[in-house]
Amino acid sequence: MTLEDIKTIAVIGAGTMGQGIAQLCAQSGFQTVLYDINGTVLEKAKTTTEKSLATLVEKGKLTAEQQTQIWERLTFTTDVLQVVAQVVIEAVIERLDVKHSILNEIADQNPATTILASNTSSLPITRIAAKVEKPERVVGLHFFNPATIMKLVEVISGAATAPEVTQLMKELAVKLGKTPVVAQDAPGFIVNRVARHFYVESLKLLEEGVASYEGIDRLMQASGFKMGPFQLMDLIGVDTNFSVTSAMFEAFHYDPKFRPSRWQQQKVDAGHHGRKTGKGFYDYPAIK
Template identity: 50%
Template structure:
């Protein structure tokens, strides 16, 4: 199939369409660029030329190669001209009605063997193909922004998509220097589905006034190893774009509460505070973002006299218990353990997010802080919040990944690859769960579900199965 694709048509000349067109032309294809606004096509080609100029200036591309790439672009203002394409990649409006009408038209004008694909990030490929003649040639080909740079491409099969078409698209993606992952058409596919908890748990913490935005972001960035905090990332993406994807996934899953949109984010969108592109979002991008106020070093007058491990995840420092979070609040633990308690939320970094029981004597909490600082941890204290910030978010991401795996959306390998390459997670979520321990993740989610009384935190069946297997191996 790949050898037969000489001419590629790209519909839509926005950021994604122009990026995809650049990728195709850079790998030797003649590229038809179509947009209902003819001026937008010329602007897209001009922007591609500027990016190529930058590569030439940096010694990444020769001047001759630049001219050859630009010569492969053919601006198109009449959609009938796309009949010459062997592969069509649609990167237009994220509206099902628009896509259905467009693909029905493409099916009329293109040859039966022309492969028709959509760059949609969350709309059902099955629905797009429903009214298309020869729907077996319709698939999703989801690039990530910026398309010339990002390696990941989700190859999405609808109900009717031919396996040969999906195979061919994967081979083409490899030839274009990309890493394809295969998945079935389901809301959000892999990345936009599994990534939802990264955002939603941050919005919930903000709504419940657990911590300031900069603390929430620092916890996930510096403590969880994510490249950027979730709130800052939504400002970079655009609050309107991120909110729209969340709403799309939420509604496509019949209002499943795991994907519940945030009222705080909705308020930002309604106010036009869309993030960096509008100047304000969660943060004011016109000035310096507020810095995290890490706790000052505690005086050595609180130097602990006795430190001992009570059991896994529990350390006794004089009269206070440090408990690694398992989804319970510090106050509930203090009541059941009849002791001052400080709950600790940390992973591999040098950040410890803590919550102290309200009944703690001040000196007990200070001893716990001093102990953590002596271990080289930067400590920040937040409200007494079950599961805290890092473990709670990671557990929800892993749970969502396992749910997608169990329901046949994609393979374990492709899910992990997609999340590492598509959103730069420090670890694939399934591999992450294996490392962190299925039993602890299950316990944390069960405690969260018990605390809130919500289905949102329901552990998926596959997580329960893996936790049982883990306990069997240990015994």
Template identity: 60%
Template sequence: MKSLEDIHRIAVIGAGTMGQGIAQVAAQAGHEVLLYDVSADMLALAQKLIDKNLTKAVELGKLRAEEKEASLQRIRVAHDLTSLQVDLVIEAIVEKLEVKQKLFASLEAINSPETIFASNTSSIPITQIAAGLKHPERVVGMHFFNPAHIMKLVEVISGADTHKSVAQLVADLSLKWGKKPVFAQDAPGFIVNRVARHYYVESLKLVEENVTDFATVDRLLESSGFKMGPFRLMDLIGVDTNFSVTSSMFASFHYEAKFRPSRIQQQKVDAGHHGRKTGKGFYTYEK
């Protein structure tokens, strides 16, 4: 098994909001990063946004200008999966089991028996993602929180076959990156999303049942001490992403009613109102 000193080259799969943040964190920690996405436009946008984040860090005095440039130089975009021969893979793609399984199977075939495969999934059991791979012991959950370059928490999730040394290595790597890792066993939603799911679901039910409107729910919860109300938070995370996680957990818990996705949220997703990234969600934003 690899040691912490063996992790040099990292592939981040998915150049969306989470992938961008993870790539930035890894590059700032000194790793060579290959950022891959099926969309060339998404890769170009990711490079611009990472540059913007690093520039802001320099302006705030949290990073030196030369450190920013060095970090940007460590990130290269990749357009071909076959070029991703690395020490560690971190996927941050769509929350669909079959897509993640297919991705890892393709990458396992071209990488060494030592390569570690980490999933940033919010809710899909790691055991299911690893099913069918030749080396399920090298598959682990490495769940970051949005925005990944700022939020400290990382859930390290062990599937049924995940080797203890792999989970420990990912936890140690998280510490090296300035994060705070928490170990979790495999279960739908793991720790944070299982607990937090009802912050969203119950708030949506209040609006669905015409008890009040979403802006009032946000104001009340924020005045109670929450940094961000559920609807503002869903817009930040992505209404579509949040809905996907809820839907996944609903199915994983055998359609238990308390996890039922909201019709209001479904309508937002159908309309393309995905939050800040599209300029419109529960609120409207300037793009």
């Protein structure tokens, strides 16, 4: 398969990342299918996409005609049988059993040439591919939030990933307007491994009473960061961030430097997942 052969991209999971990736693919000229088993989540993704495209028109970054064309390239569905494409990108919960289940289901109804990409930010691609038919076509394609804006994409090769699949995903990332970086299959890949302590150490400061989360955020912003760690966790999803930290803690054989925070665990248990739930470390009443 070549880049020119890719006409349709399917995205599995209509959460924050899945919605953003689907919008990005449609904006880049691909027929795009966004699938989620949860109709409510899918409707929210549809509304978010509508608002996002409208905002781009208001800012003069898209014409009304382009907005219409992009919208026509998008399909929102709860019917898994519609997930047929040359490239499938899963952006579901960070659980191996869930990823194995959905990828095998998708593999069964697609040609053997269909590339199965994972947006995982912490789980080894080798482990994801191990229980999927034709593991050589399984690859990591890790976008960053918001997917329509952030330029970096990590392309991760598992032990079985075919070199030509990795190369094709690099080319696809460029077509999507991104800057691809190839990473080997190590816990957290590159960015999450380096950035994990931005969150972990900030949470330790909070646990130890050194400073408030508002104070830590203000200090980091004053140091040149666009967002502080707690603002960023709310944007990413406190639950998602906690899940990644927990996975890396396990992957590094419980190295204390990756220990998840009890404060963050409490937020997750309370359902305070950040912007998407209307409450995280900060309150977002308009989003509830």
